[in-house]
Amino acid sequence: MSTAAPTSNFQVRKDALAxxxxxxxxxxPLAPGQVRLAIESFALTSNNITYAAFGEAMNYWQFFPTGEESWGCIPVWGFATVVESLCEGVTVGEKFYGYYPMGSELVVQPARVTPAGFFDGAAHRQALPVVYNQYMRCSTDPFYDAATEDVQSLLRPLFxxxxxxxxxxxxNDFFGGGTTLLLSSASSKTAYGTAFQLARRAGLAVVGLTSPGNMAFCESLGCYSQVLGYEQLDSLAAETPCIYVxxxxxxxxxxRIHNRFGQLRYNCSIGGTHVDELAAKGGSRDLPGPRPVLFFAPAQVKKRVAEWGAEAFGRKLAQAWQDFTRQVGSTQPPWLSPQRHAGQAAVQAVYQEVLAGKGDPRTGHILLP
Structure with missing residues (x-):
C-alpha cells in the first residue's frame, strides 16, 4: 500500500555552500521492487562539508540529484527504517545503516539482497562507487550496537x-622515507582517526597542525607526537623528510608546506574543512615538490579486497574499529560526545556552524530531520 506523506529535503547551492x-x-508511490526508508538520524561533520566542496570533482552530487543543476543534496551517514516495501527480502520495520540525503526519506531499488543488507540498484547510482551504495541491516551488522548508534553515525564512515x-x-612504504607525517585540521575526526592508526606504527612522527583554539584538544588525545598551530609550522626543520596529509x-x-619542505615525499589530499581557502579552487599550480594527489578511499578498498579477500578485509577493519571506539569512549573527558538536534531549524543552524568550522571538537552533531 502506498503512502502520501509529506517529504522534506535540505539542499545547498553548489557554488555558494552557505x-x-x-x-x-x-x-x-513505489514502483515494483522499491523500498521506502524513513530517515531517523544522521551525523553532520566536516567530512560532509568535504562531500560538498568536492561534489563536482568526486561526483557526490550525483547520489541524490535534486533535479536542478545549481542545487545539491549533501550525502550523510545515518540510520533509517523501512516504512514501505515492494521488495522481497526487505521487510517493513527493519533498520538500515547507510548513505542518505539530508531529508526525511529515501526510496531505493534493492539489489543483491542478502542477510547483511543490500545495494541500491537505482539506475543513477550504477556508475558511482559501490562502497557508498551499500545499506547494512542492523540486525546482522557486526558493527552495530544500539547503545552507540550516534557514535557509529559520527565515526564509522570517517574511521x-x-x-x-x-x-x-x-x-606505499611511506613513499620512500616520509617518516614525519603532517596532518592538517588535526582536530577533525578523520584526522585524529588517521593519527590513531599511524601512532600504532613504529618509527613515525605524527604532527598535528591545527588552529590555536584546538591545540589543547589535539594534545589531549595522545595520538599526535607533536601538535603545532598553523603559525608554528616553521618550527619544523626545513630538511625534514615528510608526507603532508x-x-x-x-x-x-x-x-607554505610545499615551499618550506624540500624533502616533501607526498601530498595526500583528503578533504576541505577550510572551505574559504580551498586548494581545489586554485593554489595547486606551480607548487614545488610532488603534485597533490586526491585520495579516493574506494580505490584502496577495491585493491585490498582483491588482495586479502572481502572477509579478511572486513575482519581487519572491524578489529581496528573496535580498538578505536574503545579508546574514544574510555578517556575522561571522552574524545567525542554526541549531541542530538531535532527539526529543520536545528539542521540549518548546525549546518552553518559546521560549514564555518566552529564549535567544540569534542561535540558530535546528530540531526533528526
Missing amino acids: ETRWETGTSL ITSFLIDDFLAD DFAGSAPLRQ
Missing part, C-alpha cells in the same frame, strides 16, 4: 577513511 533551502513535497589512509601510506584543503597552507 546558501540553503528546504524543498518540501509529497512522497510518490573507515582513516583506516584506508593509514593502510594506503603503509602500502591534507584534511584542510587550504591553498595558502599547502603553498
